[in-house]
Amino acid sequence: MKRKSFYVLAAFAACSMMFASCNGSSTPKASLKDPVDTLSYAYGVSLADQGLMQFLEQSGVIENTSNIEYEYQMKISAAKDSLEKQNLEKEMKAKIDSLNKINAPKLNDFIKGLKEALTAGKEKSAYIQGLSIGHQISQQMLPEFNKFVFGDDSTKRIKTDPLLAGLAGVIKNEDLALGKMDANMYIQKEIQEAQNRQMAKQEEQLKEQYKDSIAAGEKFLAENAKKEGVITLPSGLQYEIIKRGSGPIPTDTDRVRVLYQGTLLNGTVFDSSLNRNDPAIFGVTQVIPGWTEALKMMPVGSKWRIYVPYDLAYGSQDRGTIKPFSTLVFEVELLGIENK
Structure with missing residues (x-):
């Protein structure tokens, strides 16, 4: 693929956000009467080519013809004779022509919208910006938001009229049916749910x-x-x-401050400060729930063996040696409470 310059990418990226869905258009005719005409035309060709x-x-605006050209060029280069090559060239041309007919109306719409954006004066700049932002909302933001909030439920989608009413109410500084803070809190609640x-x-x-x-x-x-000797607590911790x-x-x-060793049910040791002879220091609530519950019942100097159900351990997390929903066994010796 050809290298794209920063200026070219910036130019067509800006233009691409100004599509307008309009009916009918035609490609402007080239009239190269002077050097500026020629330079302008060349710049247009370069923008498209780069x-x-x-x-x-x-972006899905038009059907892809590049893959067809690439596929057939490979076949043509491997053709056994000139007749096979000619047939492949005709077949490629027919397929590209067919796609060009499908693409033509879409490209006309694109060119019309592009022309409107390029020729708009200051009096139309707000309108063009509306097209740009509307395109981003409809093509990028709304599909992502709908999928995230509603998932696979195709019967629920953000509705255009109330969306526009809320948006317009804010930018026009009107009284809102739902205040800004309430609206933001409502959105956050829906996202969290x-x-x-x-x-x-x-x-x-x-x-x-x-x-x-x-x-x-x-x-x-x-x-x-x-x-x-095994005690089972209401939480399921033993x-x-x-x-x-x-x-x-x-x-x-x-x-x-504790010494501990943790094992899986099959006896595999996954962590051991005991083997390292290196006591661990941490907050009582900074560990898995099963540990927190046990520590708040252990007098200093105690050594317990605790059996932790998966919901009081790491739950559905995959922690390498500790697979999701693993029941764990720990030997814990409480050496002391550290000064704050």
């Missing part, structure tokens, strides 16, 4: 993918709960006391 056609194809729906949908899909792992964790916890401590019990605002 990427505009590719831009129109990629859409995000929550997407996350819930993704989690359900992951749960189906990891259903065997979930079942294994549930089976393990059910059997483990029957063992002597623990057993290896060594009883007699010191103070941490609260939400404390920082603690």
